[in-house]
Amino acid sequence: MSFIIREGIKKDASSIFNLIVELAIFEKEPDAVKITLETLITDGFADNPKFKTFVAEELDGTIIGMVLFYERYSTWKGKTIHLEDLMVTETKRGIGAGKKLYGSVMKYAQKNNFKRVAWEVLDWNKNAVDFYKKTGATVYNQWRVCHMNEDNLTQFCNENI
Structure with a gap:
């Protein structure tokens, strides 16, 4: 193995942000990323972080992967x-x-007595769906993901509250 898995730290924020942008492109949503690097740092690497990360780091220090939860x-x-x-x-x-990044979250959840780990996967991402099923995860077809974006929130609140 030519990489290690470790907890993400503030100096990794730029690499994590770049991976987020790359993911948006992979998921055919290249313009969907609205956060900035500064927001990512404030939300994840300051006091009272809103999320945690693990990164896959090559021996030369290059971040090649991340998981955010x-x-x-x-x-x-x-x-x-x-x-x-x-x-x-x-x-x-x-x-x-x-697989190692995924496993790091599962180990973290088990060690800290979490009762479930949940996520979404695009139905066309067959490699990911197959991987998750192989690990024992249940991929539900009957559940639907719902989002209320910022514009819809504003419209709803202006009309209904």
Whole structure:
């Protein structure tokens, strides 16, 4: 293995941000990233961080992958984790970094007594779906993801509240 997995730190923020942008391109949403590097640093690497990260780092210090996750609460299960993004840069896929990053979140959840780890996966991303199923995850077809974006929030609140 020519990389290590470790907790992300502030100096990794630029690499993490670049991986987020690369993921948006991979998911066919190149203009969807609205956060800035400064927002990422403030939200994740200052006092009271809103999320945690693990990074895959090559021995020369290059960050080749990341996983970003945060705590949430299930009324059915209790304390849970939401795995927001898992990304390995395109040229480094297939070397096991994604599996190790995924495993780092699962180990973190088990060690800290979380009751569930949840995430979304695009239905066309067959490699990811197959990987998750192979690890024992249940991929639900009947659940639908719902989002209320900033413009819709404003419109709804102006009209209904």
